[in-house]
Amino acid sequence: MSSAGDTIAAAHQLSVGFALPGGQRLTAVNNINLEIRRGETLALVGESGCGKSTLGRTLALLQAPTTGTITVGGQSIAAGSRLPQAARRALYENVQMIFQDPVAALNPRQTVGAIVGEPLELFCRGSRAERQQQVVALLEAVGLGHDDLVRYPHQFSGGQRQRIAIARALALQPQLIVADEPVSALDISVQSQILNLFNELKQQHQLTYLFISHDMAVVKTMADRVAVMYLGEIVELGSREQIFAQPAHPYTAALLASVPDISSRKGKFGRILSGDPPSPAQPPTGCAFHPRCGYASERCRSERPQQQLLAGDHRVACHHPLRQADREQPL
Amino acid sequence: MASATTKSPTQLALQRFRGHRLALASAALLALLVTAVICAPLIEWLLGHSANQVDLYNRLAPPSWLHPLGTDELGRDTLLRLLYGGRVSLLTGLVAAVAAATLGTFIGLCAGYFSGRTDTVLMRFTDSVIALPLLPLLIVLAAIDLTKLGLSEQLANAESVSLYRIIVIVALTGWTTVARLVRGATLSLREREFVLAARGLGASHGLIMRRHILPNLLSPIIVAVTLSIGSVILLESVLSFLGLGIQPPLASWGNMLTNAQQLIWEAPQLAIYPGLLIFITVICCNFVGDGLQDAFDPKAES
Numbered sequence: 039m040s041s042a043g044d045t046i047a048a049a050h051q052l053s054v055g056f057a058l059p060g061g062q063r064l065t066a067v068n069n070i071n072l073e074i075r076r077g078e079t080l081a082l083v084g085e086s087g088c089g090k091s092t093l094g095r096t097l098a099l100l101q102a103p104t105t106g107t108i109t110v111g112g113q114s115i116a117a118g119s120r121l122p123q124a125a126r127r128a129l130y131e132n133v134q135m136i137f138q139d140p141v142a143a144l145n146p147r148q149t150v151g152a153i154v155g156e157p158l159e160l161f162c163r164g165s166r167a168e169r170q171q172q173v174v175a176l177l178e179a180v181g182l183g184h185d186d187l188v189r190y191p192h193q194f195s196g197g198q199r200q201r202i203a204i205a206r207a208l209a210l211q212p213q214l215i216v217a218d219e220p221v222s223a224l225d226i227s228v229q230s231q232i233l234n235l236f237n238e239l240k241q242q243h244q245l246t247y248l249f250i251s252h253d254m255a256v257v258k259t260m261a262d263r264v265a266v267m268y269l270g271e272i273v274e275l276g277s278r279e280q281i282f283a284q285p286a287h288p289y290t291a292a293l294l295a296s297v298p299d300i301s302s303r304k305g306k307f308g309r310i311l312s313g314d315p316p317s318p319a320q321p322p323t324g325c326a327f328h329p330r331c332g333y334a335s336e337r338c339r340s341e342r343p344q345q346q347l348l349a350g351d352h353r354v355a356c357h358h359p360l361r362q363a364d365r366e367q368p369l
Numbered sequence: 370m371a372s373a374t375t376k377s378p379t380q381l382a383l384q385r386f387r388g389h390r391l392a393l394a395s396a397a398l399l400a401l402l403v404t405a406v407i408c409a410p411l412i413e414w415l416l417g418h419s420a421n422q423v424d425l426y427n428r429l430a431p432p433s434w435l436h437p438l439g440t441d442e443l444g445r446d447t448l449l450r451l452l453y454g455g456r457v458s459l460l461t462g463l464v465a466a467v468a469a470a471t472l473g474t475f476i477g478l479c480a481g482y483f484s485g486r487t488d489t490v491l492m493r494f495t496d497s498v499i500a501l502p503l504l505p506l507l508i509v510l511a512a513i514d515l516t517k518l519g520l521s522e523q524l525a526n527a528e529s530v531s532l533y534r535i536i537v538i539v540a541l542t543g544w545t546t547v548a549r550l551v552r553g554a555t556l557s558l559r560e561r562e563f564v565l566a567a568r569g570l571g572a573s574h575g576l577i578m579r580r581h582i583l584p585n586l587l588s589p590i591i592v593a594v595t596l597s598i599g600s601v602i603l604l605e606s607v608l609s610f611l612g613l614g615i616q617p618p619l620a621s622w623g624n625m626l627t628n629a630q631q632l633i634w635e636a637p638q639l640a641i642y643p644g645l646l647i648f649i650t651v652i653c654c655n656f657v658g659d660g661l662q663d664a665f666d667p668k669a670e671s
Contacts, residue, residue, distance in 0.1 A: 126571060138562075143562040143566060145585070147585055148580075157570050160571065192378065
């Protein structure tokens with residue numbers, strides 16, 4: 039577990055919007071500041087549609103930001119600017135993505151050798167024979183073998199396909215890996231194998247993960263720090279211990295309360311969320327969470343909360359952050 | 370799950386195709402037709418007379434050893450003319466269908482991949498081509514005087530020029546179906562995560578289209594080409610029937626039908642033979658196309 043190190047990737051005042059048919063604009067990511075530290079696993083959690091995948095894709099350079107700057111491995115790119123070819127390649131080399139659906143993530147008409155070897159080929163790493171050796175090493179690192187080189191994706195199970203996708207993401211030895219719900223399409227028994235693989239590889243290759251998930255149980259086993267997103271904004275950011283033991287934002291508390299638990303009632307605060315998140319095309323005034331919040335006041339309806347620092351580097355954007363007494367007395 | 374042997378998706382599809390009896394029989398029949406057509410000079414040599422040899426003393430003769438299917442109104446051997454006509458018809462069908470599909474794939478791929486304004490321009494262009502009244506257009510195109518386009522007298526009046534003309538006409542008007550098909554499939558493929566992964570590697574548009582999109586489009590394109598071969602052969606026979614297609618003395622199944630219409634009561638066999646061959650070819654192409662469609666369908670897996 040790493041302590042605060044240097045920053046490996048960052049988003050500065052980052053917004054990502056999409057034009058909707060009919061002239062409307064949807065702001066999926068709204069003015070986010072986020073730093074990812076070298077060697078950590080930063081979990082990004084939130085409901086469907088909160089913009090966590092968009093943020094991940096933007097950091098993986100798959101989505102152009104509307105405003106703001108992203109920095110990966112010392113190379114920055116501002117919205118609307120174009121970098122020279124060499125700088126762009128350096129960016130692409132430094133960040134790789136792992137996707138949710140292991141079926142769609144692999145080209146059905148390529149062999150495993152071609153899939154995992156493609157990054158090496160595109161970045162001209164070594165001769166053909168050297169690349170082949172590297173591919174075998176990568177496959178062995180994720181628990182597959184030499185025999186699998188000539189197989190096609192359809193011959194593998196979901197978990198194995200995700201291993202292939204991980205091998206491809208590792209090929210260039212990137213500084214940052216963005217994993218977008220990498221286990222949520224897998225069986226529960228396979229999930230833990232893949233999560234263990236993530237942790238092993240992190241230690242072997244000194245990786246940094248941005249781990250996007252909506253599964254709080256998975257986040258609890260994986261994360262060093264947790265960022266909670268709601269409607270395109272980061273509402274709370276803190277270490278795993280802070281988030282799980284002392285959630286300050288009512289939304290975080292509600293997310294934690296939504297985890298099914300039959301063993302004990304201890305450590306449950308807040309109440310289960312009702313209703314759906316509002317549309318990011320028409321965000322509510324003031325605090326975006328106020329229509330669903332049990333603590334909402336008049337101020338929440340009119341004034342947008344700013345991020346404030348609690349203990350350590352625990353940050354929250356809420357007018358009425360939960361105190362110990364609130365947590366002990368569930369609503 | 371992973372078996373000991375390795376099979377590519379194409380091999381798997383062929384394996385499934387082999388289980389499709391009707392399609393397999395149709396493919397065999399088509400192969401037989403193609404072989405017979407290719408062997409036409411050999412049969413000509415065996416029979417000892419040529420396809421265009423006129424014998425006015427032996428008009429509309431019944432089948433005999435010398436003329437296995439009899440002769441036509443000019444005493445030409447019907448079997449040989451059917452074989453040579455088949456060469457023209459099948460070649461036109463295949464080449465024109467492939468040319469149209471190539472053009473359509475290129476346009477559809479660009480439209481679907483680049484989307485936005487490129488897509489709008491290309492697809493409105495496609496719509497306008499679809500909206501053109503086909504038959505009057507074909508009549509105009511077929512009537513173009515090629516010498517005025519800068520072709521030499523000799524080339525413009527060559528026997529085979531009507532063949533090339535019809536291939537070009539069909540390719541220029543027939544690409545729209547494939548273009549729409551390819552565009553739709555490309556639109557969904559470009560959002561697939563393996564394409565995103567390639568983009569995340571900084572792969573160029575050309576490479577992504579070539580390596581990740583096109584191979585995954587191949588099966589619908591092959592199906593479309595197979596199905597369109599039949600309709601091109603039909604179109605060729607329509608045009609030839611109107612006197613705009615393949616020009617005699619070069620035989621095609623279409624112009625053989627045209628010639629036969631005046632003698633439909635005296636010598637119905639002259640219409641029946643080419644008509645039957647067109648029918649068989651088109652229906653076989655359709656069956657093979659259906660079979661391929663089923664074989665390539667990912668839901669038919671296992």
